[in-house]
Amino acid sequence: MSKSDAKSKNTSENVAAESKSAEKKPARTSPPNHIFIGKKPVMSYAMSALIQLAQMGEVVLKARGMVISRAVDVAEIITKRLGNNAYEVKSIVIDTEQVGEGENARNVSTIEIKVGRK
Secondary structure, X not given: OOHHHHHHHHHHHHHHHHHHHHHXXXXXXXXXXXXXXXXXXXXXXXXXXXXXXXXXXXXEEEEEHHHHHHHHHHHHHHHXXXXXXXXXXXXXXXXXXXXXXXXXXXXXXXXXXXXEEO
16 A cells, blocks of 8 residues: 555545544534533633623523632623623522432532623
8 A cells, every 4th residue: 555545545534533523513402692611711711701792792601519609700700800891790590400310319509690781
């Protein structure tokens, strides 16, 4: 097998692998203006939220458990520091979800913070 044959074989295998991975990617079921807060730095969520606010005018920050404080920080950064006083917190919804089944069931706190234009 020549080098060019090996290259074309590798290229076709890469294309096939990429198409398979694209097929396995789950469809997004949440609205595009919802941001799920996780373990990334606070400023990355704040910048993402500002981009969404510029496009849609409203964003919903969602968090569960230990990262609820990070969601509050993101909302405060947007409204007080980065938003030039153009955005405000519209509503806050707190709730409890039951995670797990049977003996492993436990309660996890959740928060949704809706931020929009004034």
